[in-house]
Amino acid sequence: MNTLARYLELIVDPTWDEFHSNRGSARHAFLACVTIYHAIDRVAEGSAKRAAHLRQVWGREPLEFRLVDVIAHHFKHVKSNDERIPPSQAGIPIGFALGFNEAGDQMDLRNLYFVIRDAVRFVHRKAGTEHPALPEPAPPPRRPVTTRRVSTPR
Amino acid sequence: MEDLERYLDKFVTATVADFERNPSSVRHGFLACVVIFHAVDYRAYPKPSAGLRQRWRNSSADFALVDKVAHAFKHVATPNPFRPELLAENVRGRPPAIPGMMVPGLSVIGDPIGAVIVEGKNLLEVVRRSVLFLREQS
Secondary structure (H helix, E strand, C coil), X not given: CCCHHHHHHHHHHHHHHHHHHCCXXXXXXXXXXXXXXXXXXXXXHCCCCCHHHHHHHHHHCCHHXXXXXXXXXXXXXXXXXXXXXXXXXXXXXXXXXXXXXXXXCCECCHHHHHHHHHHHHHHHHHHCXXXXXXXXXXXXXXXXXXXXXXXXXX | CCCHHHHHHHHHHHHHXXXXXXXXXXXXXXXXXXXXXXXXXXXXXXXXXXXXXXHHHHXXXXXXXXXXXXXXXXXXXXXXXXXXXXXXXXXXXXXXXXXXXXCCCCCCCCCCCCEEEECCEEHHHHHHHHHHHHHHHC
8 A cells, every 4th residue: 555556546546436426525525635645655655755845846736736735734733734824914815715714614615526636636647547537638629720821922 | 623522523423434334444444543533633722732642642542543543544654754663554454254255364254344453453443442532532
């Protein structure tokens, strides 16, 4: 279970599947986020990089992994560090973007479903694998290149 | 969700029930340990939880084992990766001894349920006792 691919197969994929079947459940969303987030420890285990370093690097890549990190830590520690904006500092708490209310005890899961789905795809890309039910979306079709015909004077 | 009792009702009870339905699933055992362990954050909030965690570990051998399993799962090994107390791979599923699920060398003849075994203990029993411990703290 310690390699990333095996961890995704045994832990992340079935936990995502349960959230997929219970997409109105904050508990299933939390469990999915915790398992996705800790994929980072499997990568750190197999490399010289520390998990804290990888967390920063992965958090800069797609927004989805960063958001999953916030949700996992929100539930684990009541509030994540990203949510602790000092009152003197201007800004909108990141929890609002995730559908948390002001108190942080209610959340809207409609958009979160897609955030977590894309984070599952992200960690699979890191392993070079795919969730069987979540293949990478096809790239948008390229527009054919058109050349304007210029009439040349005779 | 800063109230331990609400956390126990909304998160812990349901996740432990999932494990009860899948008693030989290492994944369900790990998830149950993670939600049980983080009850300490809800009890301590808004203060840091480190001191209370140590007190709970000293008060309950079951909570201490749940703590180790949760951290082995999250971080592969726990608590110090250079001198790990417990490795995730040492938390093992023992399939029930019934046709179609029995695994020679792992399953125990006469066991129709199966279990997750850690340090020689049935993790589900440890989890159940930890939940009782948490209820006493709420």
